[in-house]
Amino acid sequence: MHSLQVQNELLHHEIDGLRNALTTKKKHQKKSKPLDLQQRKEYHGGAVYWSPRKVREARARGSVKQKEKDAEKLHKAETKQLKTAATLYKKKMAEEAKVVQQMAKEAREKDRTAAAAEAAASKAQKQQEKTLQMLYNCPKEARGQLHNKIEVRSVLWRLQMIVQPHWPCQSHNQR
DSSP, rough: OHHHHHHHHHHHHHHHHHHHHHHHHHHHSSSSOOOOOOOTTOOOOOOOOOOOOHHHHHHHHHHHHHHHHHHHHHHHHHHHHHHHHHHHHHHHHHHHHHHHHHHHOOOOHHHHHHHHHHHHHHHHHHHHHHHHHHHHSOOOOHHHHHHHHHHHHHHHHHHHHSSSSOOOHHHHHHH
């Protein structure tokens, strides 16, 4: 039991030492940048002594430059974010436009199909009326031949007459 307690204390002491070493190392990793001390034009080399005011001014210029860099980075990040948002918005709007176009296309196709079906029905009805008119106007011998040819059409026409009663030859009967 005593040995475990001693080992625990040694490990804690070692951990504290490693933490101190790590913080010291991090402090030394901080890179220092040279101050922007502005030299005179007549500098010819040799040792130069700077007044505390000049050092303070140089540090102030350095902090202003750093703030400008940070502001520029922030501005670039915001610009990038806005561009990304605009791109996503454009993609979404294009997708919605495609959906609207597809729906309009389907509606036009449906209208075309309905119009074609209506035109085909109208054409079939006119053909049926024409055939029946020919049947009524031709001699009795030809009626049998025509009747065999149009038997299917007449069945359809009769069904249509049940649904829509109207006699195609009313004008003929009134003459």
